[in-house]
Amino acid sequence: MTQRIRDFLRNRRDTGRDEAPCLVVDLEVVRDNYLTFAKTLPDTRVFYAVKANPAPEVLSLLASLGSCFDTASIPEIEMVLATGCAPDRISFGNTIKKERDVARAYALGVRLFAVDCKAEVEKVARSAPGSRVFCRILSDCVGAEWPLSRKFGCEPSMAADVLEHAHKLGLEAHGVSFHVGSQQRNTNAWDRALAQAAAVFRECGERGINLAMVNLGGGFPTKYLKNVPTVKSYGSAIFRALRRHFGNRIPETIIEPGRGMVGNAGVIESEVVLISKKSEEDDVRWVYLDIGKFGGLAETMDESIRYPIRTPRDGDAMAPCVLAGPTCDSADVLYEKQPYPLPVSLEIGDRLLIEGTGAYTATYSAVAFNGFSPLQTFHI
Ligand SMILES: *Cc1c(COP(=O)(O)O)cnc(C)c1O
Secondary structure (H helix, E strand, O other): OOHHHHHHHHHHHHOOOOOOOEEEEOHHHHHHHHHHHHHHOOOEEEEEEHHHOOOHHHHHHHHHHOOEEEEOOHHHHHHHHOOOOOHHHEEEOOOOOOHHHHHHHHHOOOOEEEEOOHHHHHHHHHHOOOOEEEEEEOOOOOOEEEOOOOOOOEOHHHHHHHHHHHHHOOOEEEEEEOOOOEEEOOOOHHHHHHHHHHHHHHHHHHOOOOOOEEEOOOOOOOOOOOOOOOHHHHHHHHHHHHHHHHOOOOOEEEEOOOHHHHHHHEEEEEEEEEEEOOOOOOOOEEEEEOOOOOOOOHHHHHHOOOOOEEOOOOOOOEEEEEEEOOOOOOOOEEEEEEEEEEEOOOOOOOEEEEEOOOOOOHHHOOOOHHHOOOOEEEEO
16 A cells, blocks of 8 residues: 555545446555565566556556566457557467467567467467467466366376477477466475476477577566565576576576465555444454455465455454345355454444555456446546
């Protein structure tokens, strides 16, 4: 929570145009985050993962600071190009692309593509001839609060075959990528992945293909309720792992921070709609907010991400509550397995501040489920 966000919300209230819920993102925080990544990992290029927050203000700011961009679709590529950013700063990092979209990206000037199997290599070879490809390998994601499934990447033992196939079809077999899992709180998570990446480099080398790049992915955390290590400690852990597995031949590297770039820059203001109990004897209150899973807080799925929540009555005695959203879908419950402590004095109409909501919120909000509007956003 920054003073700028506090002032913005106060001014908005003073003018009476303060319908909750809304997300406010402080661009100064995004700027600081970018500069911290750039300073801490000086030999690494930053490809911001656009999906975390694709607001034009965020993209323009990062483009002006010199960031590159990791995209997953043609609209994301177009949003980045709309900032004036050149296509050679864009990676089409989704391993699942329609061949038509590969061709469109190529026509827009994009020359860097992710693959994780031979069928995808063939699409890129046909529709984006001569481009660079990197092969994504699976990661176990141990230590991540938002782990990724086996959906993306191949077993490291298959990667050399995929890259050799690309080489034979006239593509530039450029490197290896992985993602250690989002909200990765263990700085050593990159070590195992880099050991596997180095093995792919060796295997390709033996086949006469010299890879150049390791894409270290995202995973850099935002502080929610628990503390997280600094970017600096991630930087030194990654550097040590690169040395350990690549010796003196450290490859070109890129990172793709999403959450770590924008998460802590955003705050959602929400209103308490109802406080009730399921029986007179019940000691757990149900607190219903005007935002839930369908309004932008999708990452509370399985209660994975626990956001810090501030109330106007924070000094008062606290008691655990079930926290839920306003829609008529029974899945729209935020925290129930592990109830959330809130002040006993909390009242209907109180405004709550949900912190750390700059990433993976606004674009997750439904277009009109139950008639609720998409989350209003302000980038200041
Ligand atoms: C989503 C995504 C990221 C960003 O991940 P964070 O954990 O938010 O940093 C990076 N790379 C790829 C390929 C992604 O899909």
